[in-house]
Amino acid sequence: MPTATVTGLFELRVHNRNQGVGRRSLAMLLAVATLLLLAPLAQAQPLAQELQRLMNSARLGDTRLGIIIIDADTSEVLASHNEGDAFIPASNMKLLTSGAALAILGPDFTFRTELLHAGDALIVRGSGDPAFADPRLLRDMQLGVEEIIQTWTRAAADAGVTGITELILDDRIFDDDWVHPSWPVEQLNRWYCAEVYGLNFHANVLSVYVSPTRPGMSPTVRTQPEAPWLNIGNIARTVTDGQNTIWVSRAAGTNSMRLHGNVRQTAERPIEVAVHDMPGIFGRLLAEELERAGVGRPSVRRAAPDEMLPQGKPIALVQTPMRVVMERCNTDSHNLYAEALIKRMGHELTGRPGSWSTGAAAIRMVMQEKLNPRHAADVVIADGSGMSRQNRVTPQMIAQWLLALARDEEIRTALEESLPIPAESGTLRRRFGDTELRHTLRAKTGYLSGVTSLSGYLWDENSGRRIVFSILVNEVPSTMPMRRVRDFQEQVVSIADQWLARATLAEVVNGE
Structure with a gap:
C-alpha cells in the first residue's frame, strides 16, 4: 500500500541564537583598559555591593526578592539575596521542564x-x-x-x-x-x-x-x-x-x-x-x-x-x-508545550500513560543526577509550565540547574537556542530595549499575578566566559507597576554584564 508521509511539517526556520550582539576586538578591549585599571580589574566595585545599592534604590516596598549571580567558570557566587528561600517561579518552571526533557528525550527527539x-x-x-x-x-x-x-x-x-x-x-x-x-x-x-x-x-x-x-x-x-x-x-x-x-x-x-x-x-x-x-x-x-x-x-x-x-x-x-517544541516552550512561553514535555517524560520514565506526577518524578530524577540532592528535595513540581501557584523553587537551585546544564555542550546549545533574544523575540521582545548590554543574553521570563521571574545566561562571545543568574520576585503589590519590578530585573542583569566586562578585560590584560 502506498504511504503518504508529511514529514517536517512543523520544522520552522530557527533563529541563529548563537549570534551575539557583536564581536569585540582585542583593540576595543584594550582601548578602555586605562579607565578600568584605576580600580582592581575584575572588581571595580564588588558585585554584591552593586546589587545592594540597586535594592536600596528600587522602591519595591515589601516585595520579596530572591537573587543569585554565579560565575560559571569558577562556580563562585558573585552576589546573592535570599537565594535559598522558596519562591513561586511562574514560567521559570519551564527551565526545569525543558532542561530535563533535553536530558531524558534528547535534543534529536x-x-x-x-x-x-x-x-x-x-x-x-x-x-x-x-x-x-x-x-x-x-x-x-x-x-x-x-x-x-x-x-x-x-x-x-x-x-x-x-x-x-x-x-x-x-x-x-x-x-x-x-x-x-x-x-x-x-x-x-x-x-x-x-x-x-x-x-x-x-x-x-x-x-x-x-x-x-x-x-x-x-x-x-x-x-x-x-x-x-x-x-x-x-x-x-x-x-x-x-x-x-x-x-x-x-x-x-x-x-x-x-x-x-x-x-x-x-x-x-x-x-x-x-x-x-x-x-x-x-x-x-x-x-x-x-x-x-x-x-x-x-x-x-x-x-x-x-x-x-x-x-x-x-x-x-x-x-x-x-x-521547534523547545522554541515554542521557551521563546514564546507556551504552556501546552511545557505540559506535553512533562507528561512525555513521565511516559518515558514509566512506560505508562504520562502524568504530572510521573513527569515531576522524571524531572526530580535528572535534578538528583546533576545537582546536590538537597536541591531536588527542596523543589515542588506541580506542573511543567509554571501556571500552578503550587510550584516552588529557590534562586540558588535555578542557577545551579542552569550551571549544570551548561556543562553538557549538546544540551547547553539546544537550551540556549530555545531562549528568546532581548528586544527581538518572544517574551523578551519588549525587554532590554533601553539597556545596552556588552554580552550575549539568553533568559527565560515568568509572570503570574504578583510574580515575575527572570533567569538565564550571560556570556562573552570571544572568551566564552559565562554568568548564570536567577531573579525571582514574589508578592508584588497590586498597586505597584510591574514595569518597575522588571526594570529592576534588567538593572541587575546590567550590573552583571558590567562585571563580566571587567572580568574579561582583566583576563586580556593579564594574558590569561
Whole structure:
C-alpha cells in the first residue's frame, strides 16, 4: 500500500541564537583598559555591593526578592539575596521542564502523529505532540488547518482506502487528567490553560474571528477550524466608539461558549479559546472530510484504556522536531508545550500513560543526577509550565540547574537556542530595549499575578566566559507597576554584564 508521509511539517526556520550582539576586538578591549585599571580589574566595585545599592534604590516596598549571580567558570557566587528561600517561579518552571526533557528525550527527539489503516478502521495515534496543527506555526507557514486534514484525507484516498466505518483516536500516551487541579478555574477558557492530551490539535484552542456589523447589532463570528456544531452564544454588540472589548467565556468541562463585549472594528488577531475535548473535535472534523472524499462514513471513538489495537499500515505522518517544541516552550512561553514535555517524560520514565506526577518524578530524577540532592528535595513540581501557584523553587537551585546544564555542550546549545533574544523575540521582545548590554543574553521570563521571574545566561562571545543568574520576585503589590519590578530585573542583569566586562578585560590584560 502506498504511504503518504508529511514529514517536517512543523520544522520552522530557527533563529541563529548563537549570534551575539557583536564581536569585540582585542583593540576595543584594550582601548578602555586605562579607565578600568584605576580600580582592581575584575572588581571595580564588588558585585554584591552593586546589587545592594540597586535594592536600596528600587522602591519595591515589601516585595520579596530572591537573587543569585554565579560565575560559571569558577562556580563562585558573585552576589546573592535570599537565594535559598522558596519562591513561586511562574514560567521559570519551564527551565526545569525543558532542561530535563533535553536530558531524558534528547535534543534529536521527534514527536510523531500517525494515521494508520487497519481493516475497516483508521487509527490516529498521538505521541503528545503539542505542535500538531498549532495555529501559530500554521500562520508562519501560510497553511490553513483544513489543509492538514485534507492532506491526511487525500493520503487515505490515494492509498485506496475505502469502506472505513470507524475512526479510532489513540491518545493513551498521556493520562486522562487534562486540566491541572491547581490551575485557576476562572481562566480555563484562556489559551494558556489549554487542556493537555496525548493527541493535541490546533494547540487545543478554537480561533474566533469577530467583525462588526451595524451599530447595536451582533457582530459576525467565524472560527478556525470551522466547526458549525460548536455553538458560540453571541451577546456581543457592534459599536461606533471606543475599543474592542470582546472575549469568549466557556463553562468548565463543556464547550458551552459565549461571546461578550463590544466590537468596533475587525480584530487583527483572533480570540484563542481553550476548548474541551479537542481530540474529539479533531476526530469529527477528520471523519467529515473522510466521508466527503468517499473513504467511508466512520464513527469516532477513543481507544479504551486496555484495548489492544492492531499495528496498522502507515498512511500519513506528521513529525515535529524537538527544537521547534523547545522554541515554542521557551521563546514564546507556551504552556501546552511545557505540559506535553512533562507528561512525555513521565511516559518515558514509566512506560505508562504520562502524568504530572510521573513527569515531576522524571524531572526530580535528572535534578538528583546533576545537582546536590538537597536541591531536588527542596523543589515542588506541580506542573511543567509554571501556571500552578503550587510550584516552588529557590534562586540558588535555578542557577545551579542552569550551571549544570551548561556543562553538557549538546544540551547547553539546544537550551540556549530555545531562549528568546532581548528586544527581538518572544517574551523578551519588549525587554532590554533601553539597556545596552556588552554580552550575549539568553533568559527565560515568568509572570503570574504578583510574580515575575527572570533567569538565564550571560556570556562573552570571544572568551566564552559565562554568568548564570536567577531573579525571582514574589508578592508584588497590586498597586505597584510591574514595569518597575522588571526594570529592576534588567538593572541587575546590567550590573552583571558590567562585571563580566571587567572580568574579561582583566583576563586580556593579564594574558590569561
